[in-house]
Amino acid sequence: MNKLVVILLVSLAALVIVGIGSCSMIVGSYNNIVTLDESANKAWGKVENVYQRRFDLIPNLMETAKGYLTFEKETLIAVTEARKQVTDIKVSSEEIAKNPMLQKQFLDAQQNLGSALSRLLVVVEKYPDLKASQVMIQFMDEQAGTENRVAVERGRFQDTINEYNSTIRRFPNNIIAGVFGFGKREYYKAEQGAEKAPKVKF
Amino acid sequence: MKKKAFTLIKLMFLAVMMVILANTSSDSYGSPDKFDSKEIPKLTRRVTDYTNTLSQDQVNKLEGKLEQYEKQTSNQIAIVIVPSLNGKVLEEYSMAIAQGNKLGQKGKDNGLLILLSMKERKLRIEVGYGLEGVLPDGLCGRIRDNELVPNFKEGKFYKGLDNGIDKIILAIKGEYKSDGEIKIKYIGYGVLFLIWLIISGLFSLIHRAVGATVGAIIAFIVGLLFWSLAVAIVLGIIGFFVGLISRDIGSFAGDIAGTIGDSGTGGGFSGGGGGFGGGGASGSW
Numbered sequence: 001m002n003k004l005v006v007i008l009l010v011s012l013a014a015l016v017i018v019g020i021g022s023c024s025m026i027v028g029s030y031n032n033i034v035t036l037d038e039s040a041n042k043a044w045g046k047v048e049n050v051y052q053r054r055f056d057l058i059p060n061l062m063e064t065a066k067g068y069l070t071f072e073k074e075t076l077i078a079v080t081e082a083r084k085q086v087t088d089i090k091v092s093s094e095e096i097a098k099n100p101m102l103q104k105q106f107l108d109a110q111q112n113l114g115s116a117l118s119r120l121l122v123v124v125e126k127y128p129d130l131k132a133s134q135v136m137i138q139f140m141d142e143q144a145g146t147e148n149r150v151a152v153e154r155g156r157f158q159d160t161i162n163e164y165n166s167t168i169r170r171f172p173n174n175i176i177a178g179v180f181g182f183g184k185r186e187y188y189k190a191e192q193g194a195e196k197a198p199k200v201k202f
Numbered sequence: 203m204k205k206k207a208f209t210l211i212k213l214m215f216l217a218v219m220m221v222i223l224a225n226t227s228s229d230s231y232g233s234p235d236k237f238d239s240k241e242i243p244k245l246t247r248r249v250t251d252y253t254n255t256l257s258q259d260q261v262n263k264l265e266g267k268l269e270q271y272e273k274q275t276s277n278q279i280a281i282v283i284v285p286s287l288n289g290k291v292l293e294e295y296s297m298a299i300a301q302g303n304k305l306g307q308k309g310k311d312n313g314l315l316i317l318l319s320m321k322e323r324k325l326r327i328e329v330g331y332g333l334e335g336v337l338p339d340g341l342c343g344r345i346r347d348n349e350l351v352p353n354f355k356e357g358k359f360y361k362g363l364d365n366g367i368d369k370i371i372l373a374i375k376g377e378y379k380s381d382g383e384i385k386i387k388y389i390g391y392g393v394l395f396l397i398w399l400i401i402s403g404l405f406s407l408i409h410r411a412v413g414a415t416v417g418a419i420i421a422f423i424v425g426l427l428f429w430s431l432a433v434a435i436v437l438g439i440i441g442f443f444v445g446l447i448s449r450d451i452g453s454f455a456g457d458i459a460g461t462i463g464d465s466g467t468g469g470g471f472s473g474g475g476g477g478f479g480g481g482g483a484s485g486s487w
Contacts (some may be wrong), residue, residue, distance in 0.1 A: 017214050024431050031430075046479075072424050138340030145339030145481055152480035 027177045037162040040185060044097035050149040051086075051110050053108040054142065058117075060081060061139050065120065068130040075116075075123050082116040085109045097157075103188035117143060161187050216439075224367055234401040241290075242302045243282065246259045248272075248471055251283040253320050260360040267367065269471070277312045277333070277374060278474060281363060286321035295319075296326040306330040306476020314370065316363065322486070325350055327370075329482040336374050342483035345369045354487035402445040404442075410446050415443025464478075 039103040062076065069076060086109045096102040121140060124131050165184050177183075233354050243250060245258045248268040256264070260262050268279050280303070287295055296317045306313025311332035327350075349369055353362030397422055406413020421441025425434030 014214055020435070024435065027430055028430070050479075137343070140336075141339040141343035141483055145483070148482075148484075149480035151293070152297060152478075 002146055003195060008196075023174070026176060029173050030180060031167060033173060033177055033180075034184050035183075036160065036167055040096045040157065040164050041094050043153065043160045044103075045093050047150065047153045048093050048096075048106075050146060050153050053149070054117075055083070055086065055113075057139055057142055059134055060094045063123065063137040064133055065130060068127050069123065072123050075120050078116045079113070079120055082109075082113040086113055098185065100186045100188040106188070107188065114143075114147075133146040162187050172194050207323075218389055241288075242298050244279055245299075245303045245473070246470055247284070248279065248283045249340065251281075253283050253285045255283055255320060255359050255450050257360075264360070264363060264367070266399075267364075271371060272482070275312075276307050276310065276474070277314070277376070278307070278476065279314045279316070279367065279370065280305055281316045281318075281357075282356040283320065287317075287319045287324065292317070292319065292324050292326050293323075296328045296484075297478060297480065300328045300330070302478070302480045304473035304475045306332060306474055306478075308365060309474030311476040311478070311480065313473070316350075316366065318359075323354075324484070324486045325354070326471075326484045327366075327480060327482045331481075332476065333374060333480045334479065334481040337370065337481070339481055339483055342481075343485075345373075346483050346485045351487045394424075398441075399444075402441075414442045414445035418442035 024138065058079070062079065089106055089109060091102055091106075096106055121143070124136060130136055167173055167180055168184070203391060243252075247265060249256070252379070264281060268281075272278055280300075282299055287323055290480045296315060299317065300313060300315040305315055311330040314333060314337070316325070317328065317329040325346065327337075329337045329342060345366055349366040350362045353359070353365065373418065380474035397416065402413045402414075402417035405416040418438045418441040422434045423437035425437035
């Protein structure tokens with residue numbers, strides 16, 4: 001075969017290969033960034049789910065406690081008000097996931113509710129019948145479980161954000177991220193120890 | 203001259219593929235280990251006692267029960283007994299072991315870990331995402347209070363664990379059934395490969411290059427359909443080279459498919475890729 005033709009063919013093949021390779025890389029990189037971005041949103045969704053678990057147990061708890069705690073109205077009202085504060089947050093999960101200030105708002109409201117519930121459990125101590133009720137036993141275990149779950153899911157949320165951030169910093173992802181408008185994401189950093197709901201000692 | 207050009211093209215393909223593959227990331231499930239990997243035991247058995255609290259016979263009995271249970275239901279339950287937490291937080295350590303070993307099947311998240319730390323006399327039942335419905339924290343707490351703690355207080359560790367597992371199994375009953383799903387997946391891939399091999403082999407009867415090209419095209423299309431462009435290109439290349447020798451592979455393909463189908467069961471124990479969300483119950487005795 002003619003030498004020139006061969007050279008031309010090889011060059012063409014090379015261009016095509018590099019072209020396919022580059023496109024593939026750009027597509028891969030972009031998709032990776034999008035996936036990580038979405039993972040972070042999903043991870044925050046899990047944090048909200050975990051808090052929702054606790055929230056959903058409260059009506060039953062209140063119903064059971066009401067009958068016994070006729071002289072503890074304040075404690076019950078505190079829980080009801082803290083609950084309202086939580087439901088007042090009407091921002092979408094995705095928006096909160098992207099905004100550390102909204103995260104703080106959300107977490108503070110949940111923390112508040114947690115404290116009110118803890119105080120309720122302290123009061124319940126004075127009423128052995130109530131304390132021994134199925135609802136109460138289950139709730140106390142769920143409260144402890146919620147704290148653990150929150151720690152786990154918040155940790156994973158922060159990890160996915162960190163992974164996203166370090167990915168978009170790397171070359172050539174940084175260029176692609178810039179072109180498509182993906183910026184660094186932040187999460188709300190609580191002060192040391194503020195994350196833990198007050199441990200109630202009986 | 204033609205041969206050199208061909209080789210050059212092959213090398214360029216490889217070089218570009220390596221760059222692409224270097225950029226693909228694997229998906230992770232859960233936070234990276236906070237601890238030195240040495241401290242998180244990589245479990246090779248379902249019952250791991252680092253403290254000789256259980257006799258070998260007791261360990262074997264529990265191991266057998268859990269292995270049988272996994273075969274029937276695909277739920278993975280593991281027991282770990284450590285001498286001390288060495289200052290670690292119980293829940294964090296338990297999560298690290300459970301998540302690190304990925305107990306439970308991927309997608310089902312049906313794993314469970316019972317961790318005992320002898321020095322601190324602490325225990326935890328760590329429940330995978332998928333079992334949280336049938337084993338809510340409240341129920342785990344009851345199992346802890348009724349089966350584990352009373353027996354542990356009397357030093358009856360085997361009895362406590364055995365009874366506890368029975369109660370856990372009872373609670374999960376019916377949640378997941380083994381539908382042979384795992385085996386079917388492997389056999390499926392084996393058959394797919396076999397069919398591909400036959401098609402490529404037939405075409406290579408005409409000429410090796412023809413078989414190779416057809417093989418490459420089919421592999422490329424399959425890759426594109428089920429995965430991504432990058433995978434498709436890789437499969438295409440692999441398909442090309444395997445296609446070249448497909449004429450020679452012949453009956454070996456049948457054996458390969460058969461082996462792949464068998465490898466789902468037996469052998470050593472390892473986690474199935476399941477995830478944990480922090481549910482369960484902690485306690486002490």
